[in-house]
Amino acid sequence: MTEVSVAKEDVAATGDLVVLKSVNKHFGALHVLQDIDLTIARGEVVVVIGPSGSGKSTLCRTINRLETIDDGSITIDGKPLPHEGKELARLRADVGMVFQSFNLFAHKTVLENVTLGQVKVRKKDKKAAEERARALLDRVGVGAQADKYPAQLSGGQQQRVAIARALAMEPKVMLFDEPTSALDPEMINEVLEVMQQLARDGMTMIVVTHEMGFARSAANRVVFMADGRIVEEATPDQFFSNPRSDRAKDFLSKILHH
Amino acid sequence: MFDFISDYNDPTLLGAFWMTVKLTVFSGIASLVGGTLLAAMRVSPVPLLRGFGTAYVNIVRNIPLTVIIVFTSLGLADIFGMTMGAPDDFALQGFRLAVLGLSAYTAAFVCEALRSGINTVPVGQAEAARAIGLSFSQVLGLIVLPQAFRAVIGPLANVLIALTKNTTVAAAIGVAEAALLMKEMIENEAQTLLIGAVFAFGFVVLTLPTGLFLGWLSKRLAVKR
Numbered sequence: 001m002t003e004v005s006v007a008k009e010d011v012a013a014t015g016d017l018v019v020l021k022s023v024n025k026h027f028g029a030l031h032v033l034q035d036i037d038l039t040i041a042r043g044e045v046v047v048v049i050g051p052s053g054s055g056k057s058t059l060c061r062t063i064n065r066l067e068t069i070d071d072g073s074i075t076i077d078g079k080p081l082p083h084e085g086k087e088l089a090r091l092r093a094d095v096g097m098v099f100q101s102f103n104l105f106a107h108k109t110v111l112e113n114v115t116l117g118q119v120k121v122r123k124k125d126k127k128a129a130e131e132r133a134r135a136l137l138d139r140v141g142v143g144a145q146a147d148k149y150p151a152q153l154s155g156g157q158q159q160r161v162a163i164a165r166a167l168a169m170e171p172k173v174m175l176f177d178e179p180t181s182a183l184d185p186e187m188i189n190e191v192l193e194v195m196q197q198l199a200r201d202g203m204t205m206i207v208v209t210h211e212m213g214f215a216r217s218a219a220n221r222v223v224f225m226a227d228g229r230i231v232e233e234a235t236p237d238q239f240f241s242n243p244r245s246d247r248a249k250d251f252l253s254k255i256l257h258h
Numbered sequence: 259m260f261d262f263i264s265d266y267n268d269p270t271l272l273g274a275f276w277m278t279v280k281l282t283v284f285s286g287i288a289s290l291v292g293g294t295l296l297a298a299m300r301v302s303p304v305p306l307l308r309g310f311g312t313a314y315v316n317i318v319r320n321i322p323l324t325v326i327i328v329f330t331s332l333g334l335a336d337i338f339g340m341t342m343g344a345p346d347d348f349a350l351q352g353f354r355l356a357v358l359g360l361s362a363y364t365a366a367f368v369c370e371a372l373r374s375g376i377n378t379v380p381v382g383q384a385e386a387a388r389a390i391g392l393s394f395s396q397v398l399g400l401i402v403l404p405q406a407f408r409a410v411i412g413p414l415a416n417v418l419i420a421l422t423k424n425t426t427v428a429a430a431i432g433v434a435e436a437a438l439l440m441k442e443m444i445e446n447e448a449q450t451l452l453i454g455a456v457f458a459f460g461f462v463v464l465t466l467p468t469g470l471f472l473g474w475l476s477k478r479l480a481v482k483r
Contacts, residue, residue: 106481
């Protein structure tokens with residue numbers, strides 16, 4: 001009996017964490033996601049790139065149902081994405097999300113931002129939550145800012161707090177929706193370094209970004225999207241040195257050579 | 259010159275204004291609670307609740323307050339027998355009916371002020387709150403409403419000042435507040451202008467500090483983005 005269950009857990013621990021099957025979505029007449037099939041394994045770091053309007057942010061947001069889908073299926077850790085309600089809230093707690101515009105709770109201190117979910121969703125006691133929050137804030141390098149309000153921090157600091165807030169929930173997978181696009185250039189690296197560290201620590205990550213350097217160094221796989229479709233999937237090396245599709249060649253020629 | 263004031267003992271001038279204050283405080287609290295619930299309904303994902311909130315606001319805020327207050331007395335109390343727990347004490351019954359009418363009316367305005375505040379909270383705040391697994395009521399209660407309230411302290415001060423002055427309508431159903439005493443004095447004395455000035459001053463004394471305090475509070479609590 002015990003051996004069987006151990007074997008099962010092993011299978012689960014190495015299996016697919018996020019599976020999208022023929023996902024479609026329309027915004028009015030615009031078909032933003034067209035028959036998307038995508039599987040992300042546990043511990044994998046997948047970078048989604050593509051021109052703006054290609055549907056990559058929408059794809060990212062469907063995974064915790066901030067955007068609904070018209071048809072197809074999304075499963076996370078073997079469970080299909082629930083509709084609205086308690087079930088969905090529970091699932092979202094397991095899926096960390098980092099936004100382009102940080103979205104830290106503006107009326108709460110940095111520390112409160114990181115403890116809120118632990119206390120209200122995970123039902124941890126306040127002290128344990130604060131301890132974990134301070135440890136996480138130290139880990140992303142903003143421990144000294146714990147008692148400030150988000151508006152008092154730089155963009156890069158705010159985004160690192162946002163990452164800590166997501167990590168505080170002990171998520172199974174982290175979604176990054178263009179995490180560095182709203183940052184001043186000199187602040188991009190401090191955020192990317194935190195993300196790289198996360199990737200090295202084995203976090204499952206789906207990252208929508210324009211940072212090709214990050215894609216090269218941290219991704220296991222690059223997914224290239226254009227016009228609502230996944231055009232190409234490859235390892236970073238393959239993709240950047242030898243893209244197969246014309247659309248990807250065109251895209252790379254515009255962003256890499258100048 | 260002001261001797262006439264001491265001729266009135268039931269109620270005294272201060273007693274009448276105290277009644278005005280009580281009407282304001284009780285109705286203020288009740289309409290804040292009611293208005294918040296209405297605003298929650300108006301932004302909720304449940305169509306039935308949204309419909310109720312919208313219908314309530316649009317009906318109630320378009321009926322004159324006098325009609326509502328008179329209805330509480332002649333309709334609710336006399337026809338439907340709602341004695342508000344005070345069947346024999348008509349003064350208390352009138353007070354409670356007036357609070358009910360004032361609260362029901364003011365709640366519609368609180369709701370709309372609050373709803374405009376909710377619209378000032380960036381949608382990303384609610385998205386981030388949902389993304390960490392908070393439920394709809396937690397998103398509203400912990401993230402959106404606290405920020406919305408801070409944004410609308412100014413408009414809510416207007417509603418509160420209007421409520422303070424609207425309590426005079428309670429005179430229509432015989433609640434012994436300031437306006438009723440003023441009417442009685444004007445009928446009995448020959449100093450109409452002076453009496454008017456006394457009561458006008460009394461209301462300014464009540465509302466001016468309210469406005470100044472809430473204006474200060476609104477600056478202090480403003481959410482920096």
